[in-house]
Amino acid sequence: MTEDVRRVFRMDNEVLAFRFTATVSERANMEPRERLTSSARLTMWLQATGFDVTGVSPDDLEDAVELREAIYRIGSAIAAGEQPDSKDVRTLNTVAAAGHAKAALEHERAEWHLTDTTPVGDALGVLATDAIRILGGPDRGRIKNCEGPGCAGLYLDTSRGANRRWCSMNTCGNKVKKSRLAAS
Numbered sequence: 001m002t003e004d005v006r007r008v009f010r011m012d013n014e015v016l017a018f019r020f021t022a023t024v025s026e027r028a029n030m031e032p033r034e035r036l037t038s039s040a041r042l043t044m045w046l047q048a049t050g051f052d053v054t055g056v057s058p059d060d061l062e063d064a065v066e067l068r069e070a071i072y073r074i075g076s077a078i079a080a081g082e083q084p085d086s087k088d089v090r091t092l093n094t095v096a097a098a099g100h101a102k103a104a105l106e107h108e109r110a111e112w113h114l115t116d117t118t119p120v121g122d123a124l125g126v127l128a129t130d131a132i133r134i135l136g137g138p139d140r141g142r143i144k145n146c147e148g149p150g151c152a153g154l155y156l157d158t159s160r161g162a163n164r165r166w167c168s169m170n171t172c173g174n175k176v177k178k179s180r181l182a183a184s
């Protein structure tokens with residue numbers, strides 16, 4: 001793998017499921033940037049996230065993108081105080097139910113053990129389960145879309161006053177600060 005994962009993907013979202021939705025960036029722009037452009041890219045992202053997968057197929061990529069967009073739409077609906085689409089909820093629940101990953105504590109680190117038969121489906125199951133935990137959890141009222149320029153990425157506002165406006169201070173927050181400075 002020659003590409004540096006951090007140059008290709010935004011890996012800084014605290015919520016695993018939202019880090020996954022961030023594999024499309026600039027969602028508020030006319031042409032959002034798809035970063036999962038190939039099976040190799042999906043392999044790269046999954047491996048960087050701690051899933052030991054190889055041999056990702058084009059079908060796997062299609063499944064991953066379908067799940068990702070369902071998570072994004074449900075999260076955005078919740079952020080807007082709206083009811084999520086039942087088809088998206090079905091997609092999410094189906095992927096979560098199909099996963100066979102097992103968590104293990106190894107050398108003081110959490111690891112995911114995937115089956116040999118459906119490793120990518122198992123990894124997607126973990127992502128879907130994480131999404132369910134957040135989208136249906138006690139902090140669901142803190143799910144927001146980033147106000148950074150063109151971003152609209154999902155994040156969980158864990159700030160005490162629930163007044164965070166950006167998916168990440170390091171990227172979108174900084175962009176806003178810099179443009180304010182330039183304008184002043």
Ligand SMILES: [Zn+2]
Pocket residue numbers: 146147148151152153166167168172
């Ligand atoms: Zn952002």
